[in-house]
Amino acid sequence: MLSYTGGIVLFAAILHASWNAMLHGNRDRFSSMTWMSIAIAAISTLVVVFNPSPANASWPYIIASGLVHIVYNVSLVRSYRRSDLALAYPIARGSSPLLVTLGAALFAHEAIGPVHALGIAMISGGVIAIALQGRHVSRAGALGALTTGATIALYTVIDGIGVRLSNGEALSYTAWMFLFYWLMPVLFVAKRGLAPLWKPLRAEPLSVGTSLVGGLVSIAAYGIVIWALQSGAMGAVSALRETSVVFAVLIGRTFLREAVSGPRWLACMVVAAGAVCLGL
Template sequence: MLSYTGGLVLIAALLHASWNAMLHGNRDRFLSMTWMSIAIATVSTLVVACVPPPARAAWPYIVASGLVHIVYNVSLVRSYRRNDLAHAYPIARGSSPLLVTLGAAFFAHEAIGPLHALGIALISGGILAIALQGSHVSRAGALAALTTGATIALYTVIDGIGVRLSDGQALAYTAWMFLFYWLMPLLFVVSRGSAALWTPMRTAPMAVGSSLAGGLVSIGAYGIVIWAMQSGAMGAVSALRETSVVFAVLIGRVLLREEVSGKRWLACVVVAAGAVCLGL
């Protein structure tokens, strides 16, 4: 992977950890995810009105990814109800790079060199070591986080193939896929009613505002990843993105005041070493 592309993916990793920390820090995560989705879908609606559509071959992947992303959003909310950020986030993110690598090899016939394979293994192993330290993760919590990881791997492979069929229209591909986020407010209203969605604008404007900002950050974070997968190996891009776990541990420690052990810091070093391998 080119250093320029790798640097952008690392920026995406920081952005990704930031919006996940925001989501985890909000008391009502379903509401927060819904307002994030409204911001994402609104921006995407504006973008699709201004750019040419992607190639026809990409459309099945856009639809499939959009639907899987909705499942991912719901699964992520469930995962954060059961775990600390420093546990749920690493399990969800750490389980995906190896799955992405396998999926890319099987569906896209993508090969990967020994050094990049080592980097992916170090990142995944380090991330899972971060997640599995201590006794804070229940079986139900781990299952919820692993389910989230499976959806991450699924939409990553779908998008990696789809964006390569978009005739170079990564921006249009991303925007059309994110239009499916309009389904999140629909799900929320069906579940809780419209008053539960709109009342917080008056009673908790700061929470709504932070969620809208998180949605904008999320667009940038994943938009960079989709752009990178046009030319970079899906497994390598996915693994480098998941170095966001290191940022999540730092955010969890500094802002959310979560406990971080020496062993967890050591695992972060392993993740960083894997990122170096991917950058070589």
């Protein structure tokens, strides 16, 4: 992977950790994810109006990815109900790069060199170690986080293939895919009703504002990843993005007052070393 692309994906990793922290920091995460989705879908609507459509060959992937993203959102909210950010986030993110590498090999016929393979393994191993050290992982919590990780791997492979068929329209591809986020408020209203959706605007406007900002950060973060997937190996891009877990640990420690042990810092260093391998 080119160093320029790698640097941009690392920036996306910081953005990704930030919006996850915003989501986890809100008490009602279903409501927060819904308002984030409204911001994402609204911006995407504006983008599709003023940009050319992606090539026809990419449309099955846009639809599939959009639907998988909705499953991912619901799974993520459920995962954060059971675990704190320093546990659920690393398990979900750490389990995906190896699955992405396997999926890219099977469906996109991608090959990866030994140094990059080592980097992917170090990042995945380090990320999962961050989550497991000194923690009791319940079966429900682990299953929720691993399910989230599987959806991450699935939509990453789908988008990696789809954006390469979009005739270079990565921005348009991303926006059309994110239009599916209009389904989140529909799901929220179906489950809780319309009044609970609007109530936070009056009762907790700061929380809604944080969620809207989180949505903008989220679309920027994953838009960068989709851009990188046009030319970068899917497994390597995915693994480099998952260095976001190091930033999540820092955010969790600084803003959410979550404890970080010495072994966990060591695992963060392993993740960083894996990122260096991907840059070679």
